[in-house]
Amino acid sequence: MMTSILVCDDDPKIVDAIEIYLYKEGYRVLKAYDGEEAVEILKKENVQLLIIDIMMPKMDGIRATVKIRETNALPIIFLSAKSEDTDKVLGLNMGADDYITKPFNPLELIARVKAALRRYTMLGSLDTDNNVIFSSGGLMINDETKEVLADGEEVRLTPIEYQILLLLVKNKGKVFSIDQIYENIWNEEAIGADNTVAVHIRHIREKIEINPKDPKYLKVVWGVGYKVENL
Amino acid sequence: MMTSILVCDDDPKIVDAIEIYLYKEGYRVLKAYDGEEAVEILKKENVQLLIIDIMMPKMDGIRATVKIRETNALPIIFLSAKSEDTDKVLGLNMGADDYITKPFNPLELIARVKAALRRYTMLGSLDTDNNVIFSSGGLMINDETKEVLADGEEVRLTPIEYQILLLLVKNKGKVFSIDQIYENIWNEEAIGADNTVAVHIRHIREKIEINPKDPKYLKVVWGVGYKVENL
DNA sequence: ATAGGACTTAAGAAAATCTTAAAGATTTAT
DNA sequence: ATAAATCTTTAAGATTTTCTTAAGTCCTAT
Numbered sequence: 001m002m003t004s005i006l007v008c009d010d011d012p013k014i015v016d017a018i019e020i021y022l023y024k025e026g027y028r029v030l031k032a033y034d035g036e037e038a039v040e041i042l043k044k045e046n047v048q049l050l051i052i053d054i055m056m057p058k059m060d061g062i063r064a065t066v067k068i069r070e071t072n073a074l075p076i077i078f079l080s081a082k083s084e085d086t087d088k089v090l091g092l093n094m095g096a097d098d099y100i101t102k103p104f105n106p107l108e109l110i111a112r113v114k115a116a117l118r119r120y121t122m123l124g125s126l127d128t129d130n131n132v133i134f135s136s137g138g139l140m141i142n143d144e145t146k147e148v149l150a151d152g153e154e155v156r157l158t159p160i161e162y163q164i165l166l167l168l169v170k171n172k173g174k175v176f177s178i179d180q181i182y183e184n185i186w187n188e189e190a191i192g193a194d195n196t197v198a199v200h201i202r203h204i205r206e207k208i209e210i211n212p213k214d215p216k217y218l219k220v221v222w223g224v225g226y227k228v229e230n231l
Numbered sequence: 232m233m234t235s236i237l238v239c240d241d242d243p244k245i246v247d248a249i250e251i252y253l254y255k256e257g258y259r260v261l262k263a264y265d266g267e268e269a270v271e272i273l274k275k276e277n278v279q280l281l282i283i284d285i286m287m288p289k290m291d292g293i294r295a296t297v298k299i300r301e302t303n304a305l306p307i308i309f310l311s312a313k314s315e316d317t318d319k320v321l322g323l324n325m326g327a328d329d330y331i332t333k334p335f336n337p338l339e340l341i342a343r344v345k346a347a348l349r350r351y352t353m354l355g356s357l358d359t360d361n362n363v364i365f366s367s368g369g370l371m372i373n374d375e376t377k378e379v380l381a382d383g384e385e386v387r388l389t390p391i392e393y394q395i396l397l398l399l400v401k402n403k404g405k406v407f408s409i410d411q412i413y414e415n416i417w418n419e420e421a422i423g424a425d426n427t428v429a430v431h432i433r434h435i436r437e438k439i440e441i442n443p444k445d446p447k448y449l450k451v452v453w454g455v456g457y458k459v460e461n462l
Numbered sequence: 463a464t465a466g467g468a469c470t471t472a473a474g475a476a477a478a479t480c481t482t483a484a485a486g487a488t489t490t491a492t
Numbered sequence: 493a494t495a496a497a498t499c500t501t502t503a504a505g506a507t508t509t510t511c512t513t514a515a516g517t518c519c520t521a522t
Contacts, residue, residue, distance in 0.1 A: 105369060108364065111364050115363060159498085160498080175377045192501095195502080202482065202483095221377050222389065223391075223479070227377075391509080392509095426513085427510080427512080429468095429471095430510085430511075433469095433470065433472095453468070453518095454467090
């Protein structure tokens, strides 16, 4: 399903700029130019994230947020001019999940959008069993059938290997320390279990990587832990 | 999310008593028995409130508070024996938000805890806690993926380099002395460690700066320390 | 202008972390 | 009960990171 993002700012130039960045990342972009319009669109459309300016005519971002929050729990990112610190605080209390100050760095915008969406879908995926398929690039896990595909090839993992990979792919991009991995899978304190996990990592790599010595999916982050690249 | 409270007193009886009161109210209670321990725990755990005794061996409550305030804005409630009025005043100037005199009334403790937490969450604590993305101009750190982008380019930092840069970007604009940096990252006293930090600074600059000789992000403040410019 | 302290830079030794293979222990399936 | 599969442990080697030393350069006050 395509992710829809509603962008709301009274300055069309900013809306257009954000649209371009988000479109490039593969999101569907809806546009509004004041708070009322945003509220209307959210009633009709299925939107996963709202980016809204604080200072706007008609209905400002804060009042709009209050109204929206009455019926919708979607994540909201506020836009604000650099020094509007008061607004910042107000906005966060009103139910915004993050904020970006103008002028903003496009990469930062994208990163914050992704982080907000991830937090949101993480919470949502608990109720909807819809999310059983996780993937990153040529790597795919179907948690219903327990099938793992790497570059089109089916891969047979042992239960522990499967659980580790599932954890990492479900949270692709996020780095897990060896202890975190151990505690997540074994449900007990990790003491002297570092090699255990390391060996499983090795086995997983042997099975899913074309070249285990130079892994493209399961990467080490030195001194920190492992992650599955968000491809 | 569960609210965590760190209780720090050198008298285990008092810590245990407070734990019981707070636990009944549904809070998660962490325990420390001197200032150093408290500082350690606050670095690792996500804590929303600190209750700390003033008179303690090793590192007393006031020095601990000063240290903690360098990086953490959580509310602090001081515990003090009845007549230590001087300490009381000192503590409040040091960034404590409230104080309770021993022996205390459990109901009063709970009331003050709730009041402090309310004030804190009102002020948008989301800034640093929920946030995993920190940026300054063209510099961006995502602490979840441990990715660092400088002018759009991904940069590979070693763990120590990463931690130093994260500290500076999280507190952009603020100057840290070499000793402060050392103590924050290594968790031990900085003695003769100035060159060590300087070398890491150099390495970070080599990686994130276009021209390391004329750095635009990681600047030196002569005779004081280093900071990341608040761009 | 210059001396002295503060910062920068380079290179190599030391330490820490990760990878890998292989063998033994445990669990599961037949 | 036995074989097969899976998991854990060990340990050596490879790699990366960290620290130290030492010699530079740059600021600032006199």
